[in-house]
Amino acid sequence: MKKKIAFQGRRGAYSESAARYLFGEDIDVLPMDTFEEIYQAIETGKADGGAIPIENSTAGSIYENYDLLAKWRHPIIGEVQLQIEHCLCANKGASIESLKHVMSHPQALAQCSHFFEENPSIEKVIFFDTAGSAEEVAKRKNLTDGGIASTYAAKLYGLDVLRTNLENIKGVNFTRFYAIQKAPVDVSASENIKTVILFELANDDKPGALYGALGAFAKRGINMTRIESRPNPDKPWGYIFYASILANPKDPKVIEAFEELNRYTNFTYRLGSFVRGKTERLKYEA
Template sequence: MKKIAFQGRRGAYSESAAYHLFGNDIEVVPMDTFEQIFQGIETGVVDGGAIPIENSTAGSIYDNYDLLYKWRHPIVAEVKLQIEHTLCALPGTKLEDLTEVLSHPQGLAQCSRFFGQHPNIKSTAFYDTAGSAEEIAKRGDKHIGAIASAYAAKFYGLDILKQGLENLPGVNFTRFYAIQKTAIELPDFKANETVKPPIKTTLLLMLSDSSKSGALYEALGCFAKRKLNLTRIESRPHPDRPWEYIFHLSFEGNPKDPNVVEALKELQQYTDFIYRLGSFREGTTEKLSY
């Protein structure tokens, strides 16, 4: 049975993502930090990990972009998980009793409208959504609540005071990546074959002369001229070279496709380095499950 790590405590959204990404026949391993997931994969303590990479309302999880560059563990799958936040507290607590609510910074950001409507309730950042539910259960203070999943509330014996707490109920999604030590084998490319869901490829790259006018335009042109669809580009500061940037670039394309091979070959003219983080099927959209 594979051991799959996720950041947080039991009941975390990442735990649900781990089952969607790796299947139900796994042993989930909660970890305190994202870096511990990468370290665990590197040392063989775990076989893989489920990490959030971006949220549809709160944006990118930059820590994981930086850790992907640092550790270079292959991305082998993705899933887009619909996030449903609940406000939970100790049994018998009422909404008007609360003076403070704990949650992960992303959870707080995704529920900012609630705090605007309740200025008397203080939002306090905690390291994890499910961990905040666990903390409330431990403290035994009816003046403090947590923002977490309904499963976490049930797991830690809390009452749900309000459901659908997110700013945009029904349209709040987080994309998760599955990472492991080795890449997956991809099917051979066949011309004119429609593959659904399409294969996505994610690259790390650094421009050879980022100060040159049009440098990024020239690099991205390698994909545009071959009609390869870019799905995301994110820049992160280079850890050792001030004012230079690492680009995370994702596009639809099988690396065995001659068009992709040609695009990457041309891209080398404009970059100091290119590293393929992974190629995998585009992820489906799923609901929370445990």
């Protein structure tokens, strides 16, 4: 039986491509309207796993998913960095000259702002999803509406690709996706392991509290690649920290680091340990 993997958006979304990298091509995909529906589907067993975007190289963190990881605590079991390449798509017979409106997700519109500067007669229209914009254009069946999405989405909905690599700066737009599911996975003794943790400082008003907590890793030569803070929903002006470290939780020095970290925190929780992800390009075609 194929695994059912949930993602936010419509068929053809970048998250669908990420899901296939993370869980394999032989899966059934479950498009969801919201990120939280992914976690709910995993919790109830409707989905076996999910692909969630956590960070974009140009737009930054996807804060909603940081907060949902803390709320649901579904283990992270893998990651992939996907190169995002936008295309301009429209119904067959359309041209850039015939377009009056181009719709897409606000981030995609912003990332392709130079196109609209070069074509001031075309109005940009905000839509909830890149792939959803391609679906909507196909439904309208006219020559005046276009969308910004992936070439995969354009082909999936039978649209022509009028221009590829529409983004302002080519080759630097990447999104990191996590694979999540109900149960954690065991990691081998491989050195190429990333571990993601979240913690709350016990004395966050004490000078050097965060410095001391992070020092548990620094003094042991453990590389921390990212740290993020988010408001604690249960404690006004309190914060929860997320940290990514290149470390195997089975390593004795990592075990020691966590033991020292616990002296500075109210809680420490390991969200997941997994093989460090690769950078990939879109390759799935409709």
